[in-house]
Amino acid sequence: MLLELRQLRIQPGQQLLLEDVSWQQFENILAELGEHRAARISYSHGFLEIMVPLPEHEKAKEIIGDIVKILLNELSINYDALGSTTLKNEKMSQGVEPDTCFYIQNQAAVIGKNRINLSVDPPPDLAIEIDLTSRTLLDNYQILGVPELWRYGKQGLQINVLQGGKYVESNFSPTFPDIPIIELVNQYVQQSQVVGSSQAIQAFRNWLRDNI
Template sequence: MLLELSRIQIPPGQRVVLQDITWQEFERVLEELGEHRAARIAYENGLLEIMAPLPEHEDNKEIIGDLIKDLLEELDIEFRSLGSTTYKSEGMLKGIEPDQCFYIQNEPAIRGKKRLDLSIDPPPDLALEIDVTSRTHRSIYAALKVPELWRFENGNLQINILRQDRYEESPESSIFPNLPLSEAIPRYLRESKIVGRNKALKAFRQWVKEQIDLLRSVD
């Protein structure tokens, strides 16, 4: 397996799917690929997918991740962003690497930890998937009990909330209630490609402040 894997070249935007991969082989693949790489993996019941993202994928991931961070900062909510950390469970035979992930409500539980173990640590509160060249593995996220999954595809943001072990699409986030993020996030992402990242993020921060003031006036 290791020799075969070392010979595989995955062009950007393509994916390789390997069947009948044992958990031990999956662990060896992760070790060989290493932590500092562009490729993303998904593993479920012996099926291993390795995907090499396109530059567009990475650009959208970074900007949307920055928008989420700005949102959390403006709301004065402590958080921890762990990017494409590998989350896995041998008992469930599942593993996934989100494009971005955030600990928000569960941030205090993992604060300062260098290594996470889902057998004792909680999963991230929010995972982000950019579906430019890959597909979202909802069943893996649901099994790992990630409460909220955001999926960005074709310029649209879909918010999925875990209810009774299944994701249901929602018009708004349970983490950020009363904020029209499914419209705002794509809009400011588009704006970043016209006016530039810094101007778009600054405008988004101003929008968040206005939303906070609006919600306070209603209360």
């Protein structure tokens, strides 16, 4: 008897790893899970991981995403925020859903698109992963060619920049080269845990007003 995904119950903070999953099975699983769900997926060469994040993960995702949007707006940089859209490339046998992602330099290529296919579309310029409840594998993003990946974990923000097909850890963000992103993200995510998210974001806006 075959189990169906709807019969599985994955608790927040838990992961399910499936092996020997074909590309068509991966596509079928995506369709069965639907778009309005808490689970995040990652697929690489037949291995499929399904993870359900904890509330602390979602809070960090929202405030970091807000910081990026505020900066882009303040600097008058055009962008499209695609959230946790599925990034996939059948030829490379890769699929991943970042916590959030942004098209900035490549924004024009995805305006009006409701689906992203990295076989023909460019990857997002910036992807963000929250690693409080799981550990992001770099391979998906390296193979898909995402130029900049932020990972926020218990030790704070780490910026990875693609150089020669491999990620190199960087002390600054190519997207915001003149702004101390690591320091700011660490400060205001931590502050949000003490005073609340909206208050931390307002404090960040105040910092911007005084420094930009």
